[in-house]
Amino acid sequence: MASETKNGSVAATTDIQVITKDGQEFTEVKEGLARILVPFSAKDIADKKSNVEEQQKVFYNPIQQFNRDLTVLAIKAYAEDAFAKRRAGNAERIAKRKREKTDAGGRNSKKEKVTENADGAASTADEPVKNNGAQSDDADITLPDAQNGPETRLPEHHSENPNENGDNVHSGDVPDADQPAENSQPTKDQETKPTEARNNQPTPKFTILDALSATGLRALRYAQELPFVTSVTANDLSPSAVKAIKQNAEHNGVESKVNATSGDARAHMYSLLTYGVAEEKGKNKKGGNKPNKPNNKYNVIDLDPYGTAAPFFDAALNAVRDDGGLLCVTCTDSSVFASHGYPEKTFALYGGTPAKGWHSHEVGLRLILNGLASTAARYGLAIEPLLSLSIDYYIRIFVRVRKSPAEVKFLAGKTMIVYSCDQGCGAWETQFLARNRKAPNASGKGVFYKHGLAMGPTVDQLCKECGSKMHLSGPMYGGPLHSPDFIKKILDDLPNAPAEVYGTKPRIEGMLQTALEEFLTPPEDRMESHREDEFAAIEHYPFYFHPAKLAGTLHCMSPDEDSFRGALRSLGYEVTRSHCKGGSLKTNAPWSVIWHIMREWVREKAPVRVDRIKENTPAYTLLRLGKTDEAAKEDTAKDAEREAIDKLKVVFDQKLGRDTSRKGLVRYQTNPREHWGPQSRAKGH
Numbered sequence: 001m002a003s004e005t006k007n008g009s010v011a012a013t014t015d016i017q018v019i020t021k022d023g024q025e026f027t028e029v030k031e032g033l034a035r036i037l038v039p040f041s042a043k044d045i046a047d048k049k050s051n052v053e054e055q056q057k058v059f060y061n062p063i064q065q066f067n068r069d070l071t072v073l074a075i076k077a078y079a080e081d082a083f084a085k086r087r088a089g090n091a092e093r094i095a096k097r098k099r100e101k102t103d104a105g106g107r108n109s110k111k112e113k114v115t116e117n118a119d120g121a122a123s124t125a126d127e128p129v130k131n132n133g134a135q136s137d138d139a140d141i142t143l144p145d146a147q148n149g150p151e152t153r154l155p156e157h158h159s160e161n162p163n164e165n166g167d168n169v170h171s172g173d174v175p176d177a178d179q180p181a182e183n184s185q186p187t188k189d190q191e192t193k194p195t196e197a198r199n200n201q202p203t204p205k206f207t208i209l210d211a212l213s214a215t216g217l218r219a220l221r222y223a224q225e226l227p228f229v230t231s232v233t234a235n236d237l238s239p240s241a242v243k244a245i246k247q248n249a250e251h252n253g254v255e256s257k258v259n260a261t262s263g264d265a266r267a268h269m270y271s272l273l274t275y276g277v278a279e280e281k282g283k284n285k286k287g288g289n290k291p292n293k294p295n296n297k298y299n300v301i302d303l304d305p306y307g308t309a310a311p312f313f314d315a316a317l318n319a320v321r322d323d324g325g326l327l328c329v330t331c332t333d334s335s336v337f338a339s340h341g342y343p344e345k346t347f348a349l350y351g352g353t354p355a356k357g358w359h360s361h362e363v364g365l366r367l368i369l370n371g372l373a374s375t376a377a378r379y380g381l382a383i384e385p386l387l388s389l390s391i392d393y394y395i396r397i398f399v400r401v402r403k404s405p406a407e408v409k410f411l412a413g414k415t416m417i418v419y420s421c422d423q424g425c426g427a428w429e430t431q432f433l434a435r436n437r438k439a440p441n442a443s444g445k446g447v448f449y450k451h452g453l454a455m456g457p458t459v460d461q462l463c464k465e466c467g468s469k470m471h472l473s474g475p476m477y478g479g480p481l482h483s484p485d486f487i488k489k490i491l492d493d494l495p496n497a498p499a500e501v502y503g504t505k506p507r508i509e510g511m512l513q514t515a516l517e518e519f520l521t522p523p524e525d526r527m528e529s530h531r532e533d534e535f536a537a538i539e540h541y542p543f544y545f546h547p548a549k550l551a552g553t554l555h556c557m558s559p560d561e562d563s564f565r566g567a568l569r570s571l572g573y574e575v576t577r578s579h580c581k582g583g584s585l586k587t588n589a590p591w592s593v594i595w596h597i598m599r600e601w602v603r604e605k606a607p608v609r610v611d612r613i614k615e616n617t618p619a620y621t622l623l624r625l626g627k628t629d630e631a632a633k634e635d636t637a638k639d640a641e642r643e644a645i646d647k648l649k650v651v652f653d654q655k656l657g658r659d660t661s662r663k664g665l666v667r668y669q670t671n672p673r674e675h676w677g678p679q680s681r682a683k684g685h
Contacts, residue, residue: 021247029060031068032501034220036060036248060215066504066669067304067396068218071328072225073497073508074387074398075300077489078326079206079228082299208232208300209319211265211312216245216258218302223249223257225501233298235261235268265303265312269319272297297321304330308337310349310368313375322381322403329372332394337364340422355473356422359543361390361580362481363418366542368395369477373411382407382535387490388481389515390580392669398486409451410436410535416478418543419459424468424618425553427591428543429459432478436536449536465591466618478538487516510665514579517661520588521574544578544586550598554619557606559598559652561585566657567597567650575657582668592645595622600650 018040019026026037038060206228210219212235219234234245245260261268301320303309309329320327331337336346340356347353350371355363365388373383384400412434420428435454438447463470491512499505520541551558559567564585568575573589587594602608602623613619615626 031060031062031065031217031503032072032221033224034217034248035252036215036217036220037244037251060217063392066391066507067330067394068221069502069504070389070396070508071218071302071398072221073490073493073502074328074486075208075222075326076226077486077493078300078386078398078400079226080493081486081489082324083204083228204228205230205299207296207298208302209269209298210234210302210304211269211316212236212303212305213245213260214241216241216248216260218304219245219258220248220252220254223254224252229257231257231259233259233261233268235263235265237262237264266315269301269312269315272319295321298325300326300328302328304328306332308333308349310371313372317372317376317379317381317401320401322401325401326386327372327383327397327399327401329368329397329399330394331364331368334361334364334393334395337367337395338390352474352476353472355418355420355428356471357420357426357428358546358549358581358584359428362543362578363473363476365390365395365397365481365580366476366478367474368397369399369479369481370415370475372397372399373415373477376401377408377411380405380408382411384483385477385479385481386483386486387512387515389511391511407535410449413451413454413536414477414479414538415475416538417472417474418476419457419470419472421463421466421468422471424463425466425591425595425622426545426549427463427465427595429470430478430542431456431458432538433475438533465595466621468618478542480537480539482515482518484516484519487512491516507666507669510667511579513662513665514577514667517576518578518586520576520586523588541586541588544580544584545594546581546583547585548583550594551601551606554598554602554608554622555613556598556602556608559601559605560654562654562657562659563601563605563652564597564657565659566653566655567600568593569656570651570653571597571648577667579667592642593648596645596648597650599623601652605652 017028019028019037021037025040027040029036029038208219208222208226208229208231210216210222210232213219214236216234219232222229223232234242234249236242236245239262242260242262245258246255249255249258249260298320301316303312303316305312309331313329316327316329333349336342337350337354338360340354340360343353346367350367351374352367352370354360354367369383369385369388376383380403381401382404384402385397386400387396387398389396413432413436415434416430416432418428418430420426432454435452437450437452439450440446441448459470461470462468491509494505494509494512497505502508522540547561547564548558561583565575568587568589571589571593573587573593575585575587575589578584578586599622608623610623610625613623613625620626
């Protein structure tokens with residue numbers, strides 16, 4: 001154990017505690033319930049060669065605490081939902097088996113009675129009925145009460161025959177714990193013991209992989225803050241990092257839960273594929289389909305590299321459970337996925353090209369999701385984005401993975417390319433690669449989906465708003481970025497999270513509430529299908545814009561948010577914020593209406609010097625300058641849609657546009673300190 005000593009000279013100058021372990025000095029950094037040891041040199045501080053912060057920054061980045069706090073809460077919400085589904089699935093299977101055994105008992109009794117009448121034998125009503133489970137003790141099988149909490153412990157479900165009625169096939173996202181073969185069937189004593197004793201059964205296996213662990217801080221927090229976790233594997237390529245992980249695990253007293261491994265994360269994850277082969281062999285054996293090895297794939301895999309996580313996608317999708325496992329992904333290469341400077345590199349990593357414009361960070365989110373979805377589809381896996389956030393200088397994504405070849409068929413119809421007027425007014429249009437259409441089946445009583453090719457293109461080479469060139473980006477994911485139910489689950493649990501453990505709790509609440517409000521009502525003709533078909537759901541109004549950027553295009557004063565939102569709402573359109581950027585707006589209004597509002601803003605509130613606007617510029621075209629009234633009328637007559645839009649009366653109603661959501665939320669990050677941002681890549685020693 002580490003011996004704690006006070007170094008007088010250091011304490012006098014820095015007032016910090018120094019811990020000496022194996023002859024080396026450390027300071028302690030605490031985050032959440034975890035504490036990590038950071039190498040410390042009192043001599044360098046005394047000689048003014050460095051300070052405490054400089055010595056700590058290679059090992060600990062406080063800016064990423066938001067990422068870690070959010071991940072702990074997201075895993076907790078995911079696991080509680082998964083355990084609840086499993087409880088419901090167990091209860092349903094128990095009820096089904098009771099009905100089947102009751103029916104079987106009734107049929108056998110009736111058969112026995114018929115034989116009795118035919119043979120004239122004496123009644124055997126008092127004798128036990130020998131059939132499949134007529135004397136089943138299923139009534140004694142109970143699930144724990146809700147107050148026990150899904151994260152504490154759940155009982156194993158036992159039956160006399162583990163393969164009977166397919167009971168070894170578990171529903172829900174977290175299957176039954178993998179128990180040794182000798183414990184797979186209950187003994188006679190176990191069958192008769194009271195319900196209270198049955199509820200004291202082992203916690204189901206719930207494992208997490210921290211694939212690129214560094215100091216092991218994430219693994220330590222998972223082990224201590226998530227009570228349902230049975231083991232956390234903390235892997236790192238650097239032997240010195242693995243030594244630090246073991247040291248920190250011992251320092252926190254969780255060495256029994258945290259397993260430190262050294263090696264390439266991809267090799268470790270691919271090694272779990274041997275289970276899949278063994279499982280398939282077990283299923284093909286006569287007499288049952290019970291796998292001959294316990295499932296050693298992870299319930300949760302966390303990928304948090306320095307830079308892109310793309311090289312780890314394939315391995316992670318093969319190592320996470322395919323019955324609803326959770327994949328947590330961070331990508332910090334925003335200069336690649338959210339910039340137009342390296343389109344060739346973006347395509348190489350994520351299978352799509354980026355966009356130039358205000359909405360580039362949401363494009364980055366969708367490019368990364370497309371990389372995950374297309375990789376998963378090769379293995380018959382489908383991803384469900386639960387939460388997708390653009391945070392500061394990086395992307396954080398939480399997706400659920402499940403084996404579903406049928407759902408994979410919808411992917412092409414949820415993948416889109418985007419045409420952007422990036423050198424002009426900033427407008428964009430989307431184009432999906434395929435169509436998922438409903439069709440009635442042969443009986444006429446139901447429907448099925450037909451997957452066909454999409455028509456295109458959706459735009460001309462020139463922007464219909466300003467006449468500038470349109471550029472192509474994508475393909476990218478075109479489905480919903482979030483699951484509202486998942487976000488609500490985290491927000492509902494957030495008040496119970498102690499503020500001293502989750503220091504970024506106010507910002508988590510603000511960002512998640514903003515993400516929850518991003519939903520915009522689909523078009524009326526697509527509303528019914530949006531409600532019914534989650535597999536085919538697409539994002540009808542992706543991306544956001546900035547009123548200040550619109551004003552910059554027209555060289556006018558920027559409208560305030562309340563006035564702009566009020567104008568959109570007065571015309572019957574919805575408008576929300578985007579979590580990606582402060583001052584951003586998302587709306588279901590078309591670009592023609594947005595620019596009509598801006599023209600009215602210039603006319604009523606912020607006139608511009610039209611003599612300074614050059615011809616053949618976006619502003620010149622958008623403001624419709626250089627045309628006589630007769631020519632303008634003639635052009636308008638050729639376009640009925642434009643004529644209808646130009647007749648819309650715009651009212652800049654600040655009261656109508658005022659934010660009615662909860663006040664005081666920390667929706668967007670402000671720089672907490674000087675020189676804030678990503679730090680240098682750690683180097684192995």
